[in-house]
Amino acid sequence: MTAPPTRHVPIGGVLDEVAFTVEEGKIGEFARATRATDAVHTCRRTALDAGLTGIAATPTHVVVAGHHRNQAEFVAALGLAIERIVVGSVDWEYSRPLVVGDRLTGTRRVVDDTVRDGHRGGRMRLVTLETRWVDADGDVVVTQREVLIERGAK
Template identity: 65%
Template sequence: MFVHEGHDAPSPGTVVDRVEFDVERGKIGEFAVATYAGDQIHRDVDVATAAGFDDVLATATHVVVAGHHRNQREFVAALGLAIERVVVGSVEWEYARPLVAGDHLIGTRRILDNTVRQGKRGGSMRLVTLQTDWLDSSDQLAVTQREVLIERGL
């Protein structure tokens, strides 16, 4: 187990936070602009329904909007991270189904791994792998998000 600043770090399986939000048309449009997603399926309900969706289709990275709903201070404290030394190593999404405007998502984020490695240029780094399972209002898995946070300079 990794020990950080005198505290035991949470172990794999530990829930670090839960968050919920509604997938909104306006926010989908903002993400489409920000990610250069030019397909009108992200902006026009008629185009989306003609393609077989109930409403406009969310962009592939839409669940990152959850960052605006999370208590970042509690999350950082729960992991025992020094936020000024943290970078995001990777993020991946696995969709069980497409997200559309009107979906309500509840995400539970857990620790998958929490390790320390020796860096190639000296010093060590802590790698925390997290997984968020996003369930819809029917308690069905919609998206699985995995991310690796790297705390540099231990």
Template identity: 35%
Template structure:
């Protein structure tokens, strides 16, 4: 695993427009039961402009930044040797259909444990006004036999 990745800040992603049907599809896929994730009127009754994405929806936007990381040729990240170790989300506000989001990843740490590497990356997600929406933190485990 290339230790020089620690602290690397990747380019911001192109804007991702959150679609109402994408939110509904995601909500159904993760068995979300909050009516505000499926019904516009229920969302509006709760003070939102449109349907509200389930909390894990941020992974859709984060994946755009992880794709950048996986594209680094000398990273030492062979996808067949990578498993997702953990995932966390820290929200400032919920994601709502109609949001236009950009994201930027930074590699915060790489640790070696028992011959395996653990890479932690934080992705900040921002709305069209540049306001923070959520930080998604992923830890990827890379088997030691990847080299």
């Protein structure tokens, strides 16, 4: 029997930080992929008429951060086995819409890390992460929470 993996990031600790600019082309890709029908996601005039400063990103837009993160590195830092991980939930809390040109920096922290028995037997490790996305002015514009579940936890 192997020892449980070592978690290198404590509760409250920073797991990673990434930054990116909200791009019009990426918004268009998300709008098509999610079948968004509101023209604020595709037409600048409609977005401006709606009181926005530019084309609005779709609600799950900050998941593009996955392209800027080293996935293997953060999984190792948490001591997780990537082949046993599923995403249990993700939610976003917005203080304002994201628009083309926003420069976002996200700091992701570990906010909870527990092991419990599963309903169908076995153990599960639940790691809750929170990313606070700030704009160029330093204002929090989105708070993203996600729960990673490692099935078969030791």
